[in-house]
Amino acid sequence: MTLQGTIGKLAYLLGVVTVVAFISAYVALDAIKSGNAGVVNGMTWGGLFGGILVAVILMIMRPENPAILMTIYAVMQGLFVGTISLIFEAFYSGIVVQAAFGTLFITAGMLFIYSSRIIRPTPTFNKVIGSLVFSIMMLYMVSIAFYFFTPFSVPFIHSSGPIGIGLTVFILSIAALSLISDFGFIESGVKMNAPKNAEWWGAFGVLVTIIWIYIEMIRLLSKIRD
Secondary structure, X not given: OOHHHHHHHHHHHHHHHHHHHHHHHXXXXXXXXXXXXXXXXXXXXXXXXXXXXXXXXXXXHOOOOOXXXXXXXXXXHHHHHXXXXXXXXXXXXXXXXXXXXXXXXXXXXXXXXXXXXXXXXXXXHHHHHHHHHHHHHHXXXXXXXXXXXXXXXXXXXOOOOHHHHHHHHHHHHHHHHHHHHHHHHHHHHHHOOOOOOHHHHHHHHHHHHHHHHHHHHHHHHHHHXX
C-alpha cells in the first residue's frame, strides 16, 4: 500500500461519481421537462439504496479485489448525488456550487488538521466517532422507514428551525471528523506495508465520507436559506 496508489484510486472513484452525477442530472432534467418526474424519484432512491446495498456487501464479504464493487458503488452514488443536487438546485439556485466548495474547504481543513497533528485518530477517538456515525446512520434509516411506511417523521431532522439547523451542524461535524479516522487508516496502512488492495479500502473510506459531507452541506445550506 502506498499513499500515491491510494490517492490515485480515490481520484478514480471520485471521477466516476462526478461523471455519473452530471449525466444523471442531465437525464433527470430532461425527464422533468418531458413530464416524467417519476424517473427522478427512481434514480434518486435507486442510487441511494443501491449504494447502501453495495456498501453492505463490501463490508460483509471483504473481497480480495474490491475494485468492481467499489466502482458500482461510485456509479450508484453518482446517480443519487446527481439527482438530489438537481432537486435542491431547483429550489435554491446556486446551492450546488456552494455545497461543493464547502465540501472542498472542509476536506482540505481536516487534512490540514490531521497533518498538523492537531487531532489524532487514537483508538478512543475512532471508537467514539465510529459509534456516533453508526447512531446517525440508524437515525437516517429510521427516518427513511417512517417516510415510506408511516405518516410520521423523525422530529427536527428535516426541519429548518434552530434545532434542525443545529442537528445538521452536529452531524456535519461528525462527518468531517470521520475524515481524521480515514486519514489515519491510510497512514497506518502505508507505514505497516499493508497489502496493495488496502489502497482501495482507504480510498473507499474517504469517498464515502466526502459524499456524506456534501449531502450534509447541501442540507445545511438549504435549511439556512429556507
